[in-house]
Amino acid sequence: MAILSLSKITKTYRKGDIEVKALGGVDLELEKGEFCAIVGPSGSGKTTLLNIIGCLDKPSSGIISYQGKELKILGEKELSEYRREHVSFIFQSFNLIPVLTVAENVELPLSIEGSFSKTQMRQKAMAMLEAVGIADKAGRYPRELSGGQEQRVAIARALVKEPSVVLADEPTANLDSHNAEEIIRLMKAMNEKSQTTFIFSTHDKMIMEEAFRVFHLHDGLIVKDERKRL
Amino acid sequence: MTRTLISIAFRNVVRHWRRSLISATVLTVGIGMFIFFDSVLAGMDRMTIDSMVQFNDASLKVMTSEYYENRRTMPLSHGLERTAELAAEIAAALPEATTTPRTPFMAFASNRIDSLPALGYAIDPSTDSLVFKLENQIDTGSWFSAAPEEKEILIGKLLARDLGLKENDWILLSARMTDDSLNADEYKIAGILDIPDMSLNESGIFMSYAEAKQFLGDDLPVTTLAVALPRPANLSKELGDSLASAAIIEKNHEGIRAVSIAEAANDYLAMRDMKAKYSSLIIFIVLLIAGVGIVNTILMSVYSRIKEIGVLRAYGMTSAHIRRLFSIEGLLIGLIGSSAALALGSLLVWWSVRSGIPIGDYFGGLDMGVIPMGDGLRGEWHPGTMVFGFLFGVAASWISARIPAAKAGKLEVTEALRFV
Numbered sequence: 001m002a003i004l005s006l007s008k009i010t011k012t013y014r015k016g017d018i019e020v021k022a023l024g025g026v027d028l029e030l031e032k033g034e035f036c037a038i039v040g041p042s043g044s045g046k047t048t049l050l051n052i053i054g055c056l057d058k059p060s061s062g063i064i065s066y067q068g069k070e071l072k073i074l075g076e077k078e079l080s081e082y083r084r085e086h087v088s089f090i091f092q093s094f095n096l097i098p099v100l101t102v103a104e105n106v107e108l109p110l111s112i113e114g115s116f117s118k119t120q121m122r123q124k125a126m127a128m129l130e131a132v133g134i135a136d137k138a139g140r141y142p143r144e145l146s147g148g149q150e151q152r153v154a155i156a157r158a159l160v161k162e163p164s165v166v167l168a169d170e171p172t173a174n175l176d177s178h179n180a181e182e183i184i185r186l187m188k189a190m191n192e193k194s195q196t197t198f199i200f201s202t203h204d205k206m207i208m209e210e211a212f213r214v215f216h217l218h219d220g221l222i223v224k225d226e227r228k229r230l
Numbered sequence: 231m232t233r234t235l236i237s238i239a240f241r242n243v244v245r246h247w248r249r250s251l252i253s254a255t256v257l258t259v260g261i262g263m264f265i266f267f268d269s270v271l272a273g274m275d276r277m278t279i280d281s282m283v284q285f286n287d288a289s290l291k292v293m294t295s296e297y298y299e300n301r302r303t304m305p306l307s308h309g310l311e312r313t314a315e316l317a318a319e320i321a322a323a324l325p326e327a328t329t330t331p332r333t334p335f336m337a338f339a340s341n342r343i344d345s346l347p348a349l350g351y352a353i354d355p356s357t358d359s360l361v362f363k364l365e366n367q368i369d370t371g372s373w374f375s376a377a378p379e380e381k382e383i384l385i386g387k388l389l390a391r392d393l394g395l396k397e398n399d400w401i402l403l404s405a406r407m408t409d410d411s412l413n414a415d416e417y418k419i420a421g422i423l424d425i426p427d428m429s430l431n432e433s434g435i436f437m438s439y440a441e442a443k444q445f446l447g448d449d450l451p452v453t454t455l456a457v458a459l460p461r462p463a464n465l466s467k468e469l470g471d472s473l474a475s476a477a478i479i480e481k482n483h484e485g486i487r488a489v490s491i492a493e494a495a496n497d498y499l500a501m502r503d504m505k506a507k508y509s510s511l512i513i514f515i516v517l518l519i520a521g522v523g524i525v526n527t528i529l530m531s532v533y534s535r536i537k538e539i540g541v542l543r544a545y546g547m548t549s550a551h552i553r554r555l556f557s558i559e560g561l562l563i564g565l566i567g568s569s570a571a572l573a574l575g576s577l578l579v580w581w582s583v584r585s586g587i588p589i590g591d592y593f594g595g596l597d598m599g600v601i602p603m604g605d606g607l608r609g610e611w612h613p614g615t616m617v618f619g620f621l622f623g624v625a626a627s628w629i630s631a632r633i634p635a636a637k638a639g640k641l642e643v644t645e646a647l648r649f650v
Contacts (some may be wrong), residue, residue: 056544056643077548084546091647095541099241111234112546 002029003164003197004053009062011048011220022048024220025062032164033195035188037207040217046201047169049217053199054087054167055079067164084113088158090168094150096142102153103129103138109161128156132186148179152186159190165197172204184210235551239558242531243566249530250563253523257567258574260516261623265575265616267509269609270582271502275465276610278498279491281427284363287494288456289327289468290476292316297453298487304334306408309451316455316483323482324475326460328360331452333442337405339385339435341393348389350405350435352442352450361458364423364436371397371421374438381441382420386434390422397422403435408447415445457488469495517626520567524630528560532638539638540646549639556638560631561624568623572616582609 011023022045030036038046051057052064055071064071071082088109096105106125110116116124129135132152142150151171158166168187172180184206191198200207208214216224243250283289293301297308310316310331317329333352338345355374359365365373369387385401395401397419404414417437425431443450459475462468469492476488492499532539539552547555586606 051644054544056647080543080546080548083544089541089544091541093537095537095647097238097538097541099238099245104237108234108542109545111231112542112551114231 003032003067004028004030005063005065005068006053007063007065009049009052009059009064011045011052011057012060022220023052023059026220026222028215028222028225030165030197030199032197033191034213035191035198035211036213036215037200037202037211038215038217039202039208044217045220046217048220050167050169050199050201053165054089055082084109085161086164088161088163088166090151090154090158090166090171092170092173094142094147094154094174096150096153096157098142100141101138102134102140102142102145105142105153106156106160109157113161124160125156128160129153131159131190132156146179147175148182151175151179151183155183155186155190159194159196162194163196165199168198168200168202170202170204171200172202172207177206180204181206231551232554235555235558239555239562242535243559243562246527246531246534249527250566253520253527253563254567254570256516256520256523257564257623257627258570260513260520261568261571261619262574262578263516264513265571265612265619266578266582266609267513268612268615268619269575269579270587270607271506271509272465272610272612273582273608275499275502277426277608278502279465279468279495281425282495282498283458283461283491285367285425285427285430287489287491288361289459289461289472290457290479290488290490291332291494292320292329292455292457292479292483292486292488293453295485295487298489304336304453306333306335306406306446306450306453309333309453310455310486313452313455316486319482320455320457320479323478324457324459327475328357328458330354330357330361330456331439331454332358332456333439333450333453335405335442335446337403337435339389339393339433340402340404341395341399342402344393345404346389346392347433348385348403348435349430349433350403350437350442352439352446353436355438361456364425367423367425368421369424371419373421375420380420381415381417382437383417383441384421384423384436385419386431387422387424388428388432389434390419392432395419403445405446407445408449408451413445417441517622520623521626521630524560524563524627525633527563528556528631528634529637531559532556532634536641536646539641540643540648543641543643544647552641553632553635553639556635557628557631560635561628563631564624564627567627568620571623572620575616575619579609579611582607583611 006026006028009023009026013020013022026049038049040046048057052059066082066086071079097108100108103122103125106128107121110121110124126135126138129138132155134149134152137145137149145153172183175183187198188210190196202208212228214226215222216226294308294310297305300308313331320327320329331354335350337348337350339348374382390396399419400416401419402414402416404412407413423434425434459471462471472490473492476490479488480486542552586608588606
C-alpha cells in the first residue's frame with residue numbers, strides 16, 4: 001500500500017480579485033523509502049504541493065491520504081499530531097531556532113512529541129548529530145555555524161524523530177556546490193539506512209540525478225512521472 | 231513541552247534584553263511606587279491617628295449631647311455632671327479604659343506687643359498622662375509642679391516661637407469666663423511642648439483645672455472626658471474598637487455623646503481616601519503604560535520570529551502552544567519587573583520606616599494640619615500590598631502578552647514560513 005496518496009488535488013488562491021490556480025488536479029502515490037524530487041519552473045506549484053503533503057496547507061479539493069487515512073477531514077489538532085509524528089521538514093534557509101543550541105534544536109521535535117525523557121532526547125540528538133558528522137558542534141548556537149553545518153543540523157532535526165516522510169523545500173538552494181553535494185549524499189545515506197521517504201522540491205540538477213523518481217510539475221499539473229530506479 | 235516553551239521564552243527574553251528591560255523597568259517603577267505610596271499613606275494614617283489619640287482626641291471623648299452640638303465654639307457650658315461617677319462607670323463597662331477630664335476654651339495669648347489666638351485646655355495634670363502623651367513632649371522647661379500657686383502653664387513650641395517667648399517667661403492670656411465676661415491674667419511658662427500635631431504646636435495652651443477655675447470661673451465645668459483604650463497594631467481594628475466602645479457608653483448613658491476616634495478622624499480619613507484615589511489613578515496610568523510596553527515588546531518579538539513560529543507549527547506545535555510560548559515571555563518579563571518592583575518598593579519602604587521622609591524640609595515647614603510632620607513622614611510595612619503589587623504586575627504582564635500571543639497563534643503556517 002502507498003504511504004502517501006494524492007487524488008485530484010487542486011489549490012486555488014485569491015490575490016485580490018484574481019483567482020490563482022496553484023495546483024490543477026494532482027494525482028500521485030508514494031511508496032515507503034522513496035527518494036523523489038518535484039521539479040518545475042518557479043510558480044509551477046512545487047512548494048504548494050509540498051505544503052499540502054505536509055498538511056501545512058489544505059487543498060481546495062481532492063483527497064490526500066496517509067497510510068490509507070484521509071487527512072483532509074482532520075481538524076487542526078489532528079493535523080498538528082500528524083506533523084508531529086509522521087512528517088519532518090527541511091527548509092531552504094535552514095530555519096534553526098536561534099536561541100537554542102545545536103543539540104537543543106535537534107531535540108526540539110522530540111520535545112514537541114513529548115514522549116521522551118531529557119536523557120533519551122539528548123542521546124537521540126547526539127546519535128543523529130554523530131550521523132550527520134557534526135556532533136562536536138552540539139553546544140554551539142546556529143549563528144556560530146556555516147550554511148552547510150546549519151543544513152546538517154536541520155537534517156538531524158528532521159530525522160531525529162524517525163518520521164515516515166521528510167519534505168525538503170529547495171534544501172540546497174542556499175549552499176555552495178560542495179556543501180550541496182555533501183548534503184545530498186547525506187540525505188541519500190539516511191534514506192537508505194532508515195527507509196524514510198524523502199520528497200524534494202528543487203531546481204538542483206544534482207538532486208534530480210540522485211532521485212529515484214522525479215515528478216515534473218508544470219502550471220500546477222504533474223506532466224511527467226519519471227521513474228529512474230525501483 | 232512546557233519546559234521547552236519556557237526555555238525558548240526565557241532565552242528570547244534574555245536575547246532581546248534591551249526591550250525586555252525597558253518593559254520590565256516601567257513595570258518596576260509603577261509597582262515599586264505603588265508599594266511605596268501605599269506605605270507612606272499607611273504611615274500618614276498611623277501618624278495622624280497616633281497624634282490625634284495621643285494629644286487631642288484620645289480613643290474617644292465623652293460629652294453631653296448639648297455640648298456635642300456646640301463643640302466647634304468650645305463653650306464653657308453644657309458640661310458633664312457627676313464626672314467621677316461617670317469615669318467609674320466607664321471603667322466598669324470598659325475595664326481596660328483610662329480617663330481624664332479636659333475642658334477646651336478659646337483664648338488670646340500675648341507677649342504684650344503681639345497677640346495671637348490660642349486654644350486653651352484645662353487639664354488634670356495628675357491623670358492627663360493616663361490618656362495623653364503630652365508629658366513626653368516637653369521640649370524645654372518642665373511639666374506642672376506640685377505647687378498650684380505658681381500660675382504655671384505649658385504652651386506649644388511654635389506659639390512660643392511666634393510670640394518670642396521661652397520657659398519661665400510670662401505670657402498674658404485673655405478669654406471669656408463662664409459668665410461671658412472678659413478676663414485677662416499673666417502666667418508663667420513652665421514648659422514648652424513640641425507637639426507633633428501642628429495645630430496644638432501653633433496655638434496650644436495647657437493649664438491645670440485649679441488655674442483654669444481661677445481664670446475662667448469657679449463654676450468651670452468638665453466639658454469632655456477623654457477615654458484611652460488599649461491600642462491594637464492594626465489601625466482598622468483600633469478604629470473599630472473605638473466605635474464599639476463609644477456605642478457601649480452611649481447605650482449606658484442617656485444624653486451622653488461618645489465621639490470615637492473613627493468619628494473624630496472622619497474628615498481626615500475622607501481626605502486620605504481622596505488622595506489614595508488620585509495616587510491609585512497615577513499608578514494605574516503607569517501600569518497601563520507598562521502594559522502597552524509589554525504588548526509592544528511581545529508584538530515585536532512575534533514579528534521578528536514569524537518564520538520561527540512557522541517552523542514550530544510545522545514540527546507539530548498547535549496554535550495553543552504558540553500562544554503559550556508568547557504568554558510565557560510576557561509572564562517572565564512580568565516576573566522580572568515585579569520582582570525588581572518588590573525590591574525597589576521594599577528599599578523605599580525600609581528607608582521611609584528607618585529614616586522618615588523629611589517632607590517638612592521639602593515643603594519648607596509647610597503646615598499639614600492634623601498630619602504630624604515634625605520628625606518626617608514614616609512609612610509602614612504592608613506585606614499584603616507588596617504581595618498584591620507583585621501578583622498584579624505578573625498578572626497584568628501575562629494578560630498584556632495574551633494580545634500579541636493570540637496574534638502569533640493565528641498566523642497561518644505557510645504564510646509564516648514564507649515570511650522574509
